[in-house]
Amino acid sequence: MVIKKQNDIPSSEITDEKLYFNRRNFLKTAAVAAAGATAYTLFSKKNSSAFAQDNNSWKPANPSKFDTTETLTPYKDVTTYNNFYEFGVDKSDPSENAWRLTTTPWTVEVDGNVKKPAIYHLEDFVKPYKLEDRIYRMRCVEGWSMVIPWLGFPLSDIIKRAEPTAAAKFVAFQTLYRPNEMMGQQNNVLQWPYVEGLRMDEAMNPLTILAVGLYGKTLPKQDGAPLRLVVPWKYGFKGIKSIVKISFVGNQPPTSWNRYAPNEYGFYSNVNPNVDHPRWSQARERRIGEFFKRPTLMFNGYGDQVASMYSGMDLRKYF
Numbered sequence: 001m002v003i004k005k006q007n008d009i010p011s012s013e014i015t016d017e018k019l020y021f022n023r024r025n026f027l028k029t030a031a032v033a034a035a036g037a038t039a040y041t042l043f044s045k046k047n048s049s050a051f052a053q054d055n056n057s058w059k060p061a062n063p064s065k066f067d068t069t070e071t072l073t074p075y076k077d078v079t080t081y082n083n084f085y086e087f088g089v090d091k092s093d094p095s096e097n098a099w100r101l102t103t104t105p106w107t108v109e110v111d112g113n114v115k116k117p118a119i120y121h122l123e124d125f126v127k128p129y130k131l132e133d134r135i136y137r138m139r140c141v142e143g144w145s146m147v148i149p150w151l152g153f154p155l156s157d158i159i160k161r162a163e164p165t166a167a168a169k170f171v172a173f174q175t176l177y178r179p180n181e182m183m184g185q186q187n188n189v190l191q192w193p194y195v196e197g198l199r200m201d202e203a204m205n206p207l208t209i210l211a212v213g214l215y216g217k218t219l220p221k222q223d224g225a226p227l228r229l230v231v232p233w234k235y236g237f238k239g240i241k242s243i244v245k246i247s248f249v250g251n252q253p254p255t256s257w258n259r260y261a262p263n264e265y266g267f268y269s270n271v272n273p274n275v276d277h278p279r280w281s282q283a284r285e286r287r288i289g290e291f292f293k294r295p296t297l298m299f300n301g302y303g304d305q306v307a308s309m310y311s312g313m314d315l316r317k318y319f
């Protein structure tokens with residue numbers, strides 16, 4: 001049942017985040033981030049043209065050395081072909097339903113084995129960090145892929161600020177639980193809230209980012225606003241959306257898709273064309289917008305930066 005479509009979102013809802021990020025207490029300290037792209041400059045930008053972005057004309061304002069030069073997946077596909085089970089299980093459900101989500105105010109809790117546990121308002125959480133356009137290949141476990149220009153900052157920035165103790169071996173993430181806005185949470189298709197995790201070295205890897213935008217603009221709700229994880233050498237489901245909690249823990253944390261089907265989705269979930277999913281091959285993928293399938297690359301093509309973290313591990317066992 002579709003009550004309201006994305007195009008019907010009143011402009012007042014679209015500007016919500018902008019207003020939130022202009023709050024007085026945020027402006028007071030925004031000067032620290034005056035140079036380059038910051039959360040402040042991002043959320044000061046008009047967001048209304050976001051829906052008109054396309055892949056032909058867009059250029060990163062704040063490129064990074066990690067950017068792929070492959071053709072970008074059109075904004076339209078990035079924002080209408082989604083997985084976000086909190087809003088339904090079909091690819092079109094998130095873009096039709098995510099407008100219901102209230103992202104202001106938003107808090108992020110950091111807890112566990114850290115010297116600096118805290119509950120941050122979102123703007124304080126992201127304020128100190130310089131944002132970069134990270135143009136990454138993204139590979140969904142279902143066999144499709146995209147090239148998405150995320151806007152974000154390294155997760156390692158957050159980890160350094162939290163000052164984890166020696167007891168912190170893994171980082172656990174949690175999505176918002178709010179079934180009256182996330183109607184998918186009224187069904188038990190997954191156990192809610194959605195949870196994910198990374199080993200500490202994976203979390204510290206410079207490729208791992210927290211994204212607050214894409215195509216240089218505020219993250220659309222269907223893509224995980226206001227804050228989501230992006231881990232480009234792993235299958236897409238590791239990229240947990242709409243994060244409210246980050247915990248530093250001693251043991252490998254549970255993950256939503258592993259709970260759902262442990263024989264199909266492992267904790268590591270590194271993109272690996274040599275290890276098939278029990279029900280399909282992972283050797284090839286369909287890049288959204290292309291007709292012919294292309295070979296899937298080991299670690300999604302990021303092996304130079306990440307393979308050493310898994311040396312000596314049996315990647316069939318630790319899939």
Ligand SMILES: Nc1nc2c(c(=O)[nH]1)N[C@H]1C(S)=C(S)[C@@H](COP(=O)(O)O)O[C@H]1N2
Nearest residue numbers: 082083084085175194223236237239240241
């Ligand atoms: N909270 C939450 N995060 C999630 C999901 C989800 O259902 N809920 N789906 C995952 C899956 S399977 C994929 S492929 C990516 C899709 O991200 P995108 O829609 O922005 O491309 O989000 C991941 N993060």
Ligand SMILES: [Mo]
Nearest residue numbers: 140141236237
């Ligand atoms: Mo996925």
